[in-house]
Amino acid sequence: MSNPGKVSLSAIAAFVVGISLQATAPVVHAQGPRPNVYCASNDNRFARCPVAWRDAQLIQQKSQVSCVRGQTWGFDRGSIWVDRGCRAEFADARGGGWGRPPGGGGAVQIRCESSGNSYRMCPANIGRGGGVRIVRQLSSASCRQGDSWGWQPNGIWVNRGCRADFVVDRRY
16 A cells, blocks of 8 residues: 655656756747757756757857857757757758748847957858848947948857847848
8 A cells, every 4th residue: 555645766756857858858949841949058067959950050049158069069960969058049951940930031030249348259051142130239339230240151240249139131
């Protein structure tokens, strides 16, 4: 006969394992032809988010910690891995998921921040025919294109304390 007031050690272990698996599971955002995946290194711990892709690209960084491919995030064995506090949204690098809003278009929003007035490059696949514009300035420091922010085909750069949300239009 079991005691209803007693909780077994195996029940507690199963609960803890279930919670930890749930915490590292990817969050899928249905955007574009293939869904994007949110993957997070919580408490600076290594995490994997399985995907059915051959490669991944960072769409939008969600953490204050820089997400740098090969250092704080990467792709191998059918999964995205993140570490040391990197939290970001990812898309299939080959499938064109690229954060497009439902119904088409090639726009995606990216937050890029210069901390300590230093230069920072935020990866984004803009391409040669694309464009970038600020949709919301977050800093009291000036954000002037060509001076404290700009873009290249592979990303947006910020400097001198500029912090802003940008819209990237890849123009398909």
